[in-house]
Amino acid sequence: xxxxxxxxxxxIATRQLLHPSPPIFEQGSPGRTGASLPPLDVxxxxxxxxxxxxxxxxxxxxxxxxxxxxTRHFTRLSRWNYAxxxxxxxxxxxxxxxxxxxxxxxxxxxxxxxxHPAQPVSTLQGALAVMWKLERLLCEISGFARATLQPAxxxxxxxxxxxxxxxxxxxxxxxxxxxxxxxxxxxTNPASCTLxxxxxxxxxxxxxxxxxxxxxxxxxDGDTAAVMMTNPSTLGLFEERLADAAEIIHRAGGLVxxxxxxxxxxxxxxxxxxxxxxxxxxxxxxxxxxxxxGGGPGSGPVGVTAALEPFLPTPTVEKDPGVDGAYRxxxxxxxxxxxxxxxxxxxxxxxxxxxxxREMGGPGLTQAxxxxxxxxxxxxxxxxxxxxxxxxxxxxxxxxxTDKRLKRETGVQTLDVAKRLMDYGYHPPxxxxxxxxxxxxxxxxxxxxxxxxxxxxxxxxxxxxxSIADEARTEPETVKTAPHQTAIRRLDETRAARHPRxxxxxx
Amino acid sequence: xxYLPHTPEDIARMLRxxxxxxxxALFAHIPETLRAERPLDLGPALDxxxxxxxxxxxxxxxxxxxxxxxxxxxxxxxTPHHVPTAVDALLQRAEWYTSYTxxxxxxxxxxxxxxxxFQTLVAELFGLAIANASMYDGASATAxxxxxxxxITGRTHAVISSGLHPHYLETAETYLSGLHPHAExxxxxxxxxxxxxxxxxxxxxxxxxxxxxxxxxxxVVQTPNYFGVVEDLAPLxxxxxxHGALLVAVTTEPVAFGALQPPGALGADIACGEGxxxxxxxxxxxxxxGLFAARAEHTRSMxxxxxxxxxxxxxxxxxxxxxxTREQHIRREKATSNICTNQGLCALAFTIHACLLGRRGxxxxxxxxxxxxxxxxxxxxxxxxxxxxxxxxxxxxxxLRVRGGNxxxxxxxxxxxxxxxxxxxxxxxxxLLVAVTEKHRKEDIERLARSLDKVCP
Numbered sequence: 001x002x003x004x005x006x007x008x009x010x011x012i013a014t015r016q017l018l019h020p021s022p023p024i025f026e027q028g029s030p031g032r033t034g035a036s037l038p039p040l041d042v043x044x045x046x047x048x049x050x051x052x053x054x055x056x057x058x059x060x061x062x063x064x065x066x067x068x069x070x071t072r073h074f075t076r077l078s079r080w081n082y083a084x085x086x087x088x089x090x091x092x093x094x095x096x097x098x099x100x101x102x103x104x105x106x107x108x109x110x111x112x113x114x115x116h117p118a119q120p121v122s123t124l125q126g127a128l129a130v131m132w133k134l135e136r137l138l139c140e141i142s143g144f145a146r147a148t149l150q151p152a153x154x155x156x157x158x159x160x161x162x163x164x165x166x167x168x169x170x171x172x173x174x175x176x177x178x179x180x181x182x183x184x185x186x187x188t189n190p191a192s193c194t195l196x197x198x199x200x201x202x203x204x205x206x207x208x209x210x211x212x213x214x215x216x217x218x219x220x221d222g223d224t225a226a227v228m229m230t231n232p233s234t235l236g237l238f239e240e241r242l243a244d245a246a247e248i249i250h251r252a253g254g255l256v257x258x259x260x261x262x263x264x265x266x267x268x269x270x271x272x273x274x275x276x277x278x279x280x281x282x283x284x285x286x287x288x289x290x291x292x293x294g295g296g297p298g299s300g301p302v303g304v305t306a307a308l309e310p311f312l313p314t315p316t317v318e319k320d321p322g323v324d325g326a327y328r329x330x331x332x333x334x335x336x337x338x339x340x341x342x343x344x345x346x347x348x349x350x351x352x353x354x355x356x357x358r359e360m361g362g363p364g365l366t367q368a369x370x371x372x373x374x375x376x377x378x379x380x381x382x383x384x385x386x387x388x389x390x391x392x393x394x395x396x397x398x399x400x401x402t403d404k405r406l407k408r409e410t411g412v413q414t415l416d417v418a419k420r421l422m423d424y425g426y427h428p429p430x431x432x433x434x435x436x437x438x439x440x441x442x443x444x445x446x447x448x449x450x451x452x453x454x455x456x457x458x459x460x461x462x463x464x465x466x467s468i469a470d471e472a473r474t475e476p477e478t479v480k481t482a483p484h485q486t487a488i489r490r491l492d493e494t495r496a497a498r499h500p501r502x503x504x505x506x507x
Numbered sequence: 508x509x510y511l512p513h514t515p516e517d518i519a520r521m522l523r524x525x526x527x528x529x530x531x532a533l534f535a536h537i538p539e540t541l542r543a544e545r546p547l548d549l550g551p552a553l554d555x556x557x558x559x560x561x562x563x564x565x566x567x568x569x570x571x572x573x574x575x576x577x578x579x580x581x582x583x584x585x586t587p588h589h590v591p592t593a594v595d596a597l598l599q600r601a602e603w604y605t606s607y608t609x610x611x612x613x614x615x616x617x618x619x620x621x622x623x624x625f626q627t628l629v630a631e632l633f634g635l636a637i638a639n640a641s642m643y644d645g646a647s648a649t650a651x652x653x654x655x656x657x658x659i660t661g662r663t664h665a666v667i668s669s670g671l672h673p674h675y676l677e678t679a680e681t682y683l684s685g686l687h688p689h690a691e692x693x694x695x696x697x698x699x700x701x702x703x704x705x706x707x708x709x710x711x712x713x714x715x716x717x718x719x720x721x722x723x724x725x726x727v728v729q730t731p732n733y734f735g736v737v738e739d740l741a742p743l744x745x746x747x748x749x750h751g752a753l754l755v756a757v758t759t760e761p762v763a764f765g766a767l768q769p770p771g772a773l774g775a776d777i778a779c780g781e782g783x784x785x786x787x788x789x790x791x792x793x794x795x796x797g798l799f800a801a802r803a804e805h806t807r808s809m810x811x812x813x814x815x816x817x818x819x820x821x822x823x824x825x826x827x828x829x830x831x832t833r834e835q836h837i838r839r840e841k842a843t844s845n846i847c848t849n850q851g852l853c854a855l856a857f858t859i860h861a862c863l864l865g866r867r868g869x870x871x872x873x874x875x876x877x878x879x880x881x882x883x884x885x886x887x888x889x890x891x892x893x894x895x896x897x898x899x900x901x902x903x904x905x906x907l908r909v910r911g912g913n914x915x916x917x918x919x920x921x922x923x924x925x926x927x928x929x930x931x932x933x934x935x936x937x938x939l940l941v942a943v944t945e946k947h948r949k950e951d952i953e954r955l956a957r958s959l960d961k962v963c964p
Contacts, residue, residue, distance in 0.1 A: 021620075023620070023623070023624060023627075024624055024862050025624070025627065028865075031867065032865070033863075033864070033865045033867050033868045034591075034593075034862065034863035034864070034865060034868070035863055035864045035865065035867070035868030035871065035872065036591060037868065037871055037872060037875060037945060038875070038945055038948070040875060040878055041948060041949040042878050042879055042881075042882035042949050042952075043878065043881075043882065044874075044878055045874070045877050045878045045881050046874075047766035047767075047870075047873065047874055047877055050877065050881075050900065051737065051766065051767060051900055053739075053768075054737055054739060054767055054768055054900065055766060055767065055768065056764065056765070056766055056767055056768050056769065056870075057768070059765070059866045059867070059869070059870050060628075060631040060632050060634075060764065060765070060769070060866065060869065061631045061866065062628065062631065062861055062862070062864065062865045062866040062868075062869055063862050063865055063866070064865045064866050064867065065862060065863075065865060067591070067593055067863060070593065070597075070859060070862050070863050071593055071596075071597065073862075074597045074600075074603075074621070074855075074859055075597065075600065077616070077617040077620055077621055078597075078600045078602035078603050078617045079602060079617065080614075080615075080616035080617040080620075081602040081603070081606045081609075081614065081615055081616070081617035081618055082602075082606060082611075082614040082615065083601050083602045083603075083604075083605040083606040084601070084605040084606070085601035085602075085605045086601070086602070089606075089607070091607060091610070094607055096607060097510075098510055099604070099605050100510065102555055102558060102559065104599065104604075105559070106558075106559070106562045107790075108595075108788075109562065109563065109566040110566070110571055110573065110574035110575065111563075111565075111566025111567055111568075111569055111571050111574065112566050112571075112790065112791070113571075113573070113787070113788035113789075113790050114571030114572065114573025114574040114577075114788055114789065115569060115571045115572065115573065115789060115790065115791045116571075116572045116573060116579060116581040116585065116587065116789045116791075116792075116927065117585060117789065117791050117792030117793075118581050118582075118583050118585075118930040119569075119570075119571075119572050119581065119922065119927060120918060120919050120922045122919070122922070123569050123570040123571075123572075123922055124569050124791070125568045125569050126565040126566050126567065126568030126569040127565075127569055127791050129565055129568060130565055137549055140547060140548060140549060141547060141549070143543075152643035152644065152647070152793070152794070152795075152850070153643065153846070153847065153848040153849070154847065154848065155835070155845045155846055155847045155848070156643060156647070156846075158845065159682075159845060162685070163681065163684060163685060166684075166685055175688075186836075186847075187834075187835035187836040187837070187838075187839045187842070187847075188835050188836075188845050188847050190835075190839040190840035191835035191838075191839060191840060191842040191844065191845035192845040193840060194840045194841070194842070194845075195654075195682070195685065195686075195844070195845050196685030196686075197685040197686045197687075198685070200839075200840045238536060238537050240536060240537070240538055242538075242541055243538065243540055243541060267547070268543060268546060268547045269534055269537065269542065269543055270537060270541055270542060270543055271543045271544075274543070274544070275540075275541045276541075285848065291604040291605055291852070292604075292605070292606065292607040292608070292848075292851075293603070293604050293606075293850075293851045293852030293853075293855075294603055294604070294606045294607065294608070294609070294615075294617075294618040294621075294851040294852055294855065295607060295608035295609070295618065295622075295640070295812070295848060295849055295851030295852075296641070296794075296848040296849045296850045296851045296852065296853070297643075297793075297794035297848075297849075297850045297851070297852060297853055298848040313681070337681060337684065338677055338678075338680055338681035338684065339646075339674060339677040339678050339681055340647065340678060340681055340682075341643055341644050341646045341647050341674075341678055341793075341795075342584055342585075342644050342645060342646040342672070342674040342675065342678070342781070342792060342795065343584075343585070343644075343674065343791065343792025343793055343795075344791060344792055344793060345793050346793040346794040347790050347791035347792065347793045347794075348787075348790040348791075348793065348794055349793075349794065351562075354562075355558060355562060357549060358549075358550065358552075358553050358558060358561065359552060359553055359554075359555070359558050360508070360510075360549075360552055361549050361550065361551055361552030361553075362546055362547030362548055362549040363546070363547075363552070364508050364511075364552050365547060365549070366546065366547060367508060367511055368508075368510075368511060370530045370533075370534075371511050371513050373530075373533050373534065374513070374518065374521055374522075374525075374530055374533065375521075377521075377525045377527070377533055378521045378524060378525055380525075381524050381525045381526070382524065393536075394533070394535075394536045418611070419613070422611070422613055422614055427611060427614060428611055430610075433836075451510075451511055452510050452511070452512070453512070454512040454513075454517075455512075455513070455517045455520070455521055483613050483614075486613040486614055487616070488612075488613055488616055488819045488823055488825045489613065489819040489820045489821050489823070490613065490819060490820050491612045491613070491817050491818070491819045491825045491826075491827050492817045492818055492819070492820070493817065493827050493829065495817045495818065496815040496816070496817035496827045496829040497815070497829050497830055497831075497832075500806060500813075500815050500829060500830060501815055501816040501817075502623075502626055502637045502638075502806070502813055502814070502815050502816075502829075503623070503626050503627040503630050503636070503637060503638070504623065504624065504627040
């Protein structure tokens with residue numbers, strides 16, 4: 001135990017000099033502007049005369065503020081946010097790892113950021129090279145034959161993948177209607193199926209936390225289009241019976257879709273495309289360090305086996321033979337599912353992910369996975385007595401704890417622990433998810449530290465979690481009414497939903 | 508490895524705490540048959556200087572229309588505007604770009620309030636009551652708008668103006684492909700008036716009737732449309748509403764609504780579109796930022812995230828994600844959409860720029876775009892090799908018919924000199940789309956005219 005002396009942790013968050021900034025619409029003064037527009041050097045046209053009845057009669061209600069006010073406002077607001085660059089952000093299944101600064105510099109190179117998608121292809125060779133090379137790297141990492149970079153996020157990738165699965169079946173004259181989904185799945189999985197017209201068949205999680213193979217076998221039949229599984233699952237467990245599951249599904253004529261949200265646990269260890277998986281989306285904003293941006297933009301490339309290549313969305317990037325072969329955009333793909341968005345995907349994210357992969361190399365990415373799994377298991381060891389595990393099986397890159405013991409002994413629940421963590425200076429983990437971990441009224445804390453955190457940070461975080469468990473016994477009210485150190489307290493979410501105020505108006 | 512802090516001593520100590528003999532032992536439960544058969548082959552790892560050199564070499568292989576030394580009149584769904592330096596400077600604050608979806612409101616008020624302001628700006632621009640926290644881009648937003656109209660009306664078919672950006676139509680077809688065996692059959696087409704280039708209300712009505720009684724959920728019209736022509740939405744809304752359908756107004760150029768009546772004032776029920784031209788550089792068309800607004804009564808049918816105002820337990824004003832029972836993480840297969848991560852940072856950039864422009868700046872920007880485009884239109888349409896495709900009013904983009912019929916040839920020829928003359932349309936080989944904005948000086952427009960005159964005399 002001398003390896004991890006429990007250091008008493010105490011709340012450290014302070015308010016410092018934090019400024020509220022009222023809605024920008026309540027600032028400024030009529031006639032003020034932050035615009036810097038060029039002079040008119042051609043004859044003026046009066047929009048009202050030009051457009052007549054189609055001209056806007058009343059300008060839109062935009063604020064009237066100077067650049068200084070805008071800068072202060074958005075700088076002040078930014079300080080009310082927690083961020084990875086401030087500290088540990090252990091949201092499970094979100095992979096909040098450090099976002100390298102060099103990625104930002106590269107994405108802003110004028111030769112990338114200044115490219116218009118309608119330029120002649122001959123002037124886009126560098127960008128197409130990045131996309132083509134990134135596709136090859138992602139295929140090497142994931143074991144697939146081809147990938148599309150078009151989807152804008154993970155859920156968009158799910159949509160693309162399921163469409164390719166449908167097209168694959170239709171090409172064989174089949175029209176299966178069901179997709180089997182474990183109950184531990186992220187909510188986007190069933191939502192993406194509905195959007196694709198598939199019926200959901202939920203598959204329960206077994207007592208050991210893994211996919212229940214007998215339930216899967218019983219559900220799989222000729223009407224099964226696919227199984228959609230996350231691996232490692234949202235419980236942070238490797239689906240050890242993946243090969244059996246794949247065999248059952250393939251024998252029934254279906255395909256295996258893997259949600260690659262947790263790919264950070266597998267780099268260099270498992271190549272899903274070579275292990276029975278037919279389709280998988282990859283979140284560049286999780287595994288490959290493109291910034292989460294306060295909620296996007298993300299990027300959700302989808303890898304497929306050779307059998308599904310004909311169905312990839314259009315266009316794809318192709319390369320003519322030879323080292324100096326030119327890059328092309330291929331629009332003519334007769335069996336393609338079509339286009340899922342305008343242009344070619346979130347290219348700015350492609351550049352960042354490519355930069356990251358080239359910096360890390362194969363051994364570097366493999367080491368990233370190893371350290372991610374090491375970090376998660378370290379927190380598991382330090383916290384499992386105070387916060388019993390949802391499942392006892394070996395953990396991968398994230399661990400799901402429960403509040404079973406705490407709630408029984410103290411009445412303090414998951415939400416309270418999460419809120420109290422803020423007083424200790426941390427972003428809380430993902431809570432009350434996944435569903436199998438919260439049956440019977442238990443609360444779940446899903447913690448993913450990622451590989452970029454130091455052991456000192458993990459120790460400090462573990463100490464905070466243990467201090468909170470102690471506080472739950474000695475001063476439960478402090479925990480139940482947390483947070484206390486944040487600039488704003490718990491918010492009235494019921495009021496927000498009952499009386500929605502979704503935009504600013506003068507009151 | 509600079510992003511991996513673990514020393515061998517750290518690893519040894521952590522393994523002792525875990526009780527595992529080695530790091531490899533943590534993976535021992537993965538069945539042998541599923542293990543990677545060989546190490547990853549991704550090329551050598553690069554240090555930062557080599558990495559920058561490699562990427563700079565790749566970036567230099569192209570010729571960026573938005574870079575110094577180029578002159579670009581490219582639009583066609585993405586019209587780049589000058590984005591003030593302050594926008595990216597603010598965006599690079601780590602509190603914005605290294606945070607995530609504001610699941611914990613007490614420590615995410617910055618993002619939440621910024622989204623609330625974004626929702627307000629989008630609603631104001633479109634003249635509608637509410638807007639969401641963003642969609643992926645204009646094309647997917649349009650597909651989601653059609654799905655929303657289906658939910659509201661319980662009908663299946665949509666009538667699409669042929670002035671809609673072709674990528675948007677293709678995306679809508681893809682989105683609906685899983686819901687109908689022959690998705691293309693649920694789309695009826697409304698035609699443009701051959702002279703003016705505006706959607707002909709009579710063809711809208713004909714398409715609604717052809718779809719069968721009561722089958723059309725919405726009429727989708729882009730304004731300014733793909734050919735740059737400003738649509739008169741009011742008569743189109745009248746036809747749609749008379750048949751119980753909604754009007755979905757789409758735009759790829761929100762700046763136009765600094766000068767034009769907003770869709771909401773002309774009868775649109777849902778308005779959506781692309782806002783990236785104001786938010787950041789074109790970046791090969793992605794990321795974008797999908798704008799999405801609707802009438803208040805449709806709030807609970809909206810896709811995507813919504814931020815609402817509330818108070819904390821001390822009565823302080825604050826913001827939270829709200830009405831989440833529409834969303835996938837609560838409602839799963841019954842959700843209004845599968846969207847989760849959206850385009851937060853791009854929405855923030857859009858918000859910052861819109862605030863900088865303000866009420867007066869947006870109107871001035873719109874007037875500048877109009878005046879420059881009208882000047883260019885007059886000059887280019889007087890050339891022997893070019894004529895205007897349509898006589899209807901345009902904002903900052905217009906379509907030219909190229910004599911001899913090969914617009915792509917003209918574009919490719921001039922691109923070699925860094926002059927990007929416009930978009931040669933794939934759907935109409937004799938048509939050149941020219942976008943003119945505040946970025947173009949009078950002499951830039953005159954250089955375009957001289958150059959086009961030379962390649963198409």
